[in-house]
Structure formats: C-alpha cells, structure tokens
Amino acid sequence: MINLVKNEWIKLFKRISTYIMLALIVLGTLLFAFLTQWIMNLNSENEIPDWKEVLQADIAFYQEELKNNDSGWYGDWLEAELAISEYRLENNIPPTEFDYSMWTFIDESSGIVNFVGLFVIIIAAGIVAHEYSWGTIKMLLIKPYKRWKILLSKYITVILSLVLMLTLLFASAAAIGAIFFGLGDHSAIHLTYENGKVVEQSLLFHLMRIYLLTSASAILLATMAFMISAAFRASNLAIGLSVFLLLAGPTITGLLSQHFDWVKYTLFANTDLLQYISGGVLIEGMTMEFSLLMLAIHFVIFIAIAFAIFTKRDVSA
Template sequence: MPKLIQNEWIKIFKQTSTYIMIGFLVLVMIGWGGIAKYLDSQMASVSDNWKEELQTQVNENKEMLANPDGTIMAPSLKGYLQQEIAMGEYRIEHNIPPEQSSSVWTFISDSVQLISLVGLLVIVIASGIVANEFSRGTIKNLLIKPYKRWKILLSKYITTVLFLAFMLVILFVGASVIGLVLFGTGDAAQQTHLAYTNGAVVEQNLLLYLIKTYLLNSLSVFMLTTMAFMISAVFRVSGLAIGISIFLLMSGGTITNLLASKFEWPKYSLFANTNLMQYIDGTPLIEGMTMSFSITMMIIYFGLFMLLAFGFFTKRDIAN
C-alpha cells in the first residue's frame, strides 16, 4: 500500500498543473495580503467614543432582531444578530475595543475564506485521479499489477486526502508568513479571540482557535473532495465530477440556508452538517441540531460515497 500511495503522489507532481495550482494559491494569498494592507492603511484608528458607537450598533441589531415588519427571518441571520449583540455588549462591559488594525492573526483568520479555493483546486485532482486512468487507457496497465482493486482505489483516495492536507498546510503557513511580514504580531489584545458558544461570549486562545477553525472549515471541502472522487470512480468522467462538485461547493450552503428558513428537513442534507463551527462559534442552522447529529450525518454520507466508489470500481468490467 505505501508503494501505491508513493506512485500516486509522484503522478500528481509529474503534472505541470499541480505546480500551477500551488503557484496560483500563493499568488492569491500575496494579492489578498496586498489588498488587506492597503485597506488597513485607509482605516481610521479606534474612536475615543467607540463604546457609544458600538452601543448604537447593538441597539440597531436588537431592533432588527425584533423584526417589527413580520417578515420571515432565516435562522442563520437570526443567530448572526444574536451573536453580534452578545459580542458588542461583552466588549462594552469588559472594555475591549473592536479590532481596527490588522495583524498576522487577523490575516490568518481572514484567509480561512480561501479554503474554498483550496477545495476547488483539490476537487480537480480528485475528479481526475481515477477518471483519467480510463480516459488515457492506463487503467489496464495498473490493474495487471499484483494488487487488488480495492487497494488501488484506496491508495488513490488516500493520496487525494494527503494532497488536500498538503494544500491546507501551504495556505496556513503562507498566510502566517505573509501576515507576519505585512502586519506584524499586533498587540496583546489581538491575541485573544471572543467566541460565541451556547448563547454566551467566551475568551479563547487565538492560535488554538485559528487551528481549530482551519480544521473544521476544511470538513466541507473534505466531503466534497470525497464526493468528487466517488463520481470519478463511478462514472469515469472527470468533467462531470468537477462540474457537480464545484457547483455544490459554491452554492450548496446557500441553497441549504434558504431551505432551512422554511423547512426542517434540510438538516439531513450534507451542507447543513459540514459546518461544525456553528456549534463552537455561532448558532445551529436549524434549532435542535447538535454536533453529534452533524458528525453522524457526515459519517453516513462518507460511508455512502465510499460504498458507491469501491462498489462500482471493484465490480465493473474494465473492458466496458
């Protein structure tokens, strides 16, 4: 098995597109940092009246939460307003001004948004790692080796997951280096994170929070990468896997949020459960959802994806 994984890893890095992906990710991070640096230079310093300004914002959020016009409010928006109100009141009470200047910590936190870009790049790899063997006619050469089919497919999947981890490490380390060069470490107050958990605001170590944020926000990308791998193994068409997976990556969460504002059944969808941050630093998408429920749903979806991928790959006649 290690030999198979090594061979698949070498195949990935023999492709010029792999280095283009890595370079593109680094360039996006540098551009992201440049924009953040420019915006930071244009931002005014914290006002002496920040408490009054923050209290005004809290009052506005409370009025919006009261919803006097009677319109239907999405649970995610309701939870966001509750969080903003609690955060604002906590800052006022404990004399913690809002962050105005950037630091390496804020830049790493903002770079979490680029995890979707990493997902897009890795989905391309996951979609082609099996399908391309069929399109290039190399699958028969692979199967004549003294390895069982399930081991061959498993080695491809493990390699895909390792490549995802590799790209996430590049993102985290790259954001850390770029943020440190452009913004420095910031003051001590910026090294504490305020989290909204179970309806209360708590202070957390920022570095540990950022690592946890990266890991949990990567779950949706991990699941979509697994789905793209499954589609590639079942249908042997990389374009189909790429198209479906990227569409769901970009719009799956939005569609789920819209449905969750009117129905309860979306809680069983994949995209309602991949965001475990909703239990750590926010509110559940649908009332009654718990972290254990979401983990269980992801395990079920993962098992389904693996069952389809290995079932079709090991049983189907390669000659067809």
C-alpha cells in the same frame, strides 16, 4: 499500501497543474493581503472610533436584546457576546478589528479554503478517471494489489493533497500577514464563552480549528468527486457537478431551510460547521454532533459507492 500511496504522490507531482495550484494558493493569499492593505489605507483617512466606546455601545445593545430574547441559540449568542465584550473592557483587550495583525489576516484568509477545495475537487475528479482516459488502468490493476487497496491509496492521496494545500495556505497567510500587518499586541488571545464564563485560549489553536471546520465542505465534495470519478470514469462530470454544488449548494440550502425542516438532513445544511461557533444556526435544534453525524453518513455513502463499483467493474467495459 505505503508504496501505492507513494506512487500516487509521485504521479501527482509529475503534473505541472499541481505546481500551478500550489502557486495560485500563495498568489491568491498575497493578492488578498494587497487588497486588505489598500482598504485599510482608504479607511485610515476616516476617523477611527475608540474601541472602548464601541464595546460599551455593543454591551448596551446586547443587554437590551437579552430582555426579549433570553432563550434559544440567539439568546445564548447574546449572552456569550455580552460576557466577552465586558471581559475585553475589564482586561483592556481590544477586538481584532481594532488591532489588525497577522492573526487577524490568518483568520480572514480562511475564506480562501473554498479556493483550496476547488483544487482538491479537480485532483479527486481526475485521479481515477484519468487512468481510464490515459489507458493506464489495466497496467495498474495487473499489479499484485487488491483493487480496494489501489482505490484507497488514491483517496489517501486526495486527502494528503488537501492537507498540503491547507498547510500551505495557513503558512502563507502567517508569513504574508506578518510582513504586511505585523504580529499585533493583544491578537494572540482568543476569547470564548464556556460554562458561563469567559476563557482565554491560544489563538493559534483556534485558527487551526477554524481552518479544519471550514474544510468540511471541501472534504465531502472532494469525496463525492472521487466517487463519480471511480464510478463513472468521467472527470468532467465530477468536476462540473462538484464545483456547481460548492458554489450554489449553500445558497439553495439556505433558501429551502426557510420553508422545510427536512433540509437539515441534506449535505449542505451541515457542511458549515462554523455556524456552531458564530451562533447563527441554520435550523433551530441543529447541533455540532448532529451535523457531524450527517456528514459521516454522506461520507460513508460516497465511499461505499466508489469502492463497490470500482472493485467489481470489468476493466474492458
């Protein structure tokens, strides 16, 4: 199995497109830094409000809202934000928007994960289909390996490519953020509200968690693209459908969720795991555990279809 994965990894890096994707991740992060710096320079001409006054206004708002919304996810969110805001005032810890630094830039760069997801979808869509289009599938299957091992090695390569790109994005954001915005004074602390009290956590750990949760959509769509590639041998179909769902899926799901509760069982109602951190749950009653279960079910379906068809198909077909 290790040799199979190694061979797939070597084949992946023989393609110039792989290096272009990696370069685009770094370039995209650099352009985002330039854009952020430009916007900050424009805003520097305006008077910057005192962060303590802003927090005091926020606290007054949260307290007023809690009088009428003390239950449900919104009430829980208000309670957490109120406690964290009061903790910041008491311990002289400004919000990140008032102490922009490398850490803030890494956090905001997590939006580029969708960009990474697009590249991984392209890799997943072609890793099996190209074997058919290039006529190398028969040479691959005559090797002394079971078909499921060959397919598994390809899927492991897809996941490894995602890990590589996420690591590159995180490292690029850290390096570029440090150069453009510095390390900051208080930014290495992340505040969270757990069991009725505010807890200080490592911001590095928190940001790594953010990147992992944000990549859920990329993992599931890459798996779906992999399934289509293995089942239908069509990379264009896999890329087209997966990219369409990556871009339009969350919007369509959001619109349907306003009218139908069954939407919570669909894929895109559960790929945004950050909703359980931000507090804006798509449908009342959804939890992190529920979404992870739904994602696991979709994952098993995609993988089962891919392996069932690939291991039984006649190569000459």
